[in-house]
Amino acid sequence: xxxxxxxxxxxxxxxxxxxxxxxxxxxxxxxxxxxxxxxxxxxxxxxxxxxxxxxxxxxxxxxxxxxxxxxxxxxxxxxxxxxxxxxxxxxxxxxxxxxxxxxxxxxxxxxxxxxxxxxxxxxxxxxxxxxxxxxxxxxxxxxxxxxxxxxxxxxxxxxxxxxxxxxxxxxxxxxxxxxxxxxxxxxxxxxxxxxxxxxxxxxxxxxxxxxxxxxxxxxxxxxxxxxxxxxxxx
Amino acid sequence: xxxxxxxxxxxxxxxxxxxxxxxxxxxxxxxxxxxxxxxxxxxxxxxxxxxxxxxxxxxxxxxxxxxxxxxxxxxxxxxxxxxxxxxxxxxxxxxxxxxxxxxxxxxxxxxxxxxxxxxxxxxxxxxxxxxxxxxxxxxxxxxxxxxxxxxxxxxxxxxxxxxxxxxxxxxxxxxxxxxxxxxxxxxxxxxxxxxxxxxxxxxxxxxxxxxxxxxxxxxxxxxxxxxxxxxxxxxxxxxxxxxxxxxxx
Numbered sequence: 001x002x003x004x005x006x007x008x009x010x011x012x013x014x015x016x017x018x019x020x021x022x023x024x025x026x027x028x029x030x031x032x033x034x035x036x037x038x039x040x041x042x043x044x045x046x047x048x049x050x051x052x053x054x055x056x057x058x059x060x061x062x063x064x065x066x067x068x069x070x071x072x073x074x075x076x077x078x079x080x081x082x083x084x085x086x087x088x089x090x091x092x093x094x095x096x097x098x099x100x101x102x103x104x105x106x107x108x109x110x111x112x113x114x115x116x117x118x119x120x121x122x123x124x125x126x127x128x129x130x131x132x133x134x135x136x137x138x139x140x141x142x143x144x145x146x147x148x149x150x151x152x153x154x155x156x157x158x159x160x161x162x163x164x165x166x167x168x169x170x171x172x173x174x175x176x177x178x179x180x181x182x183x184x185x186x187x188x189x190x191x192x193x194x195x196x197x198x199x200x201x202x203x204x205x206x207x208x209x210x211x212x213x214x215x216x217x218x219x220x221x222x223x224x225x226x227x228x229x230x231x232x233x234x
Numbered sequence: 235x236x237x238x239x240x241x242x243x244x245x246x247x248x249x250x251x252x253x254x255x256x257x258x259x260x261x262x263x264x265x266x267x268x269x270x271x272x273x274x275x276x277x278x279x280x281x282x283x284x285x286x287x288x289x290x291x292x293x294x295x296x297x298x299x300x301x302x303x304x305x306x307x308x309x310x311x312x313x314x315x316x317x318x319x320x321x322x323x324x325x326x327x328x329x330x331x332x333x334x335x336x337x338x339x340x341x342x343x344x345x346x347x348x349x350x351x352x353x354x355x356x357x358x359x360x361x362x363x364x365x366x367x368x369x370x371x372x373x374x375x376x377x378x379x380x381x382x383x384x385x386x387x388x389x390x391x392x393x394x395x396x397x398x399x400x401x402x403x404x405x406x407x408x409x410x411x412x413x414x415x416x417x418x419x420x421x422x423x424x425x426x427x428x429x430x431x432x433x434x435x436x437x438x439x440x441x442x443x444x445x446x447x448x449x450x451x452x453x454x455x456x457x458x459x460x461x462x463x464x465x466x467x468x469x470x471x472x473x474x475x476x477x478x479x480x481x482x483x
Contacts, residue, residue: 048388050384050387050388065388066389067384067385069381069384071381073381073382075382076480076481076482077404077406077480077481078399078403082399086389086391086395086399087391088389089392111480113480113482127389131389
């Protein structure tokens with residue numbers, strides 16, 4: 001369980017988060033949706049400890065945390081194998097097994113600059129799951145990918161999540177992907193500087209991403225959250 | 235290779251211009267001899283062997299200085315970047331002493347090390363150290379404030395991996411750029427230090443030639459330094475260009 005209570009945070013006089021409360025169940029795939037500047041990335045950094053708390057508390061039962069950044073953020077001067085090895089402390093043989101299992105064995109000896117954007121993001125995802133963490137924070141990890149790459153990486157993410165079942169907190173601007181991947185979505189309001197609504201998402205298993213978008217559950221959730229986003233624009 | 239050829243052609247064209255001016259007596263060939271005559275003389279000096287000893291002496295000093303300053307600047311940069319108290323104590327000393335022309339403290343170094351190779355090596359090492367240290371320190375700090383440092387923190391990379399695979403490897407290209415600048419400056423310091431307190435070396439050869447009014451020899455020494463600098467820059471440039479793509483994010 002991850003429990004955030006009365007969390008507030010300001011950059012000098014600019015208050016970004018105010019009395020934020022949020023409870024996230026273990027093994028859930030929890031998405032955070034909100035306008036740019038609502039403080040989604042900041043919230044992830046506060047949970048991870050990359051940013052120091054100013055007020056409020058974050059209690060978590062999870063011990064091992066990993067992070068998937070917006071850009072893959074692999075060490076460019078190391079091969080993919082070395083990147084994974086250094087972050088996971090696994091042996092070379094084990095890394096090779098994982099890479100083979102997730103169809104990435106051909107890139108083991110390559111450098112990040114030699115990979116496509118989609119493959120880089122896959123490696124970054126694999127890195128987060130390899131460390132056997134029980135909490136994975138994802139900050140818009142699928143930004144800048146084309147539709148075909150997104151579809152592939154969505155199923156890759158689901159595959160990894162189903163196998164390991166860590167708690168995932170996922171930040172996204174793409175409502176469709178959030179609804180498709182998540183078990184729960186929270187709406188972080190830029191105006192109110194806190195979570196104003198949470199939605200339980202029905203399991204979409206068995207559907208592809210495109211099929212899922214046409215289901216009634218997806219359409220109604222999309223409309224509801226989109227309504228919130230539009231309200232903030234007015 | 236294309237860039238090397240272009241640079242070579244530019245130098246060749248300038249030399250031809252100079253050659254024409256010297257041969258047509260527009261400029262005094264006694265004081266400004268044709269570069270081709272200088273090159274010819276340099277080849278003779280090298281093949282005769284005497285100048286080789288001077289080259290060997292100078293480059294040995296350069297090598298020893300590099301072997302002292304590279305690990306020293308790396309260790310001190312790492313200490314300053316990783317240990318705050320070290321940074322607080324050492325950085326002001328560097329900031330205070332860096333602007334001092336290294337040639338100005340030759341007399342002080344002579345007092346400490348005497349009139350021998352040690353003083354020359356100390357001057358060259360000091361000149362190289364600041365450029366290498368400042369470059370490494372700045373690059374490491376930049377790396378530490380990047381998102382990649384967050385990656386290292388989140389994934390709890392071991393201290394050994396953090397130092398070697400993150401900090402040291404991560405600034406490798408910047409180190410090469412710093413080394414390029416440091417070696418260029420070192421060539422200047424070698425010559426200056428050998429002018430006044432040496433019995434051998436390229437600087438001594440240039441000064442001796444001037445003293446004995448052997449203008450062609452003096453120019454040959456200068457030309458050799460230009461060629462040495464050019465080759466060092468070219469080799470390092472090739473290396474930097476080949477490795478840069480592995481460091482771009």
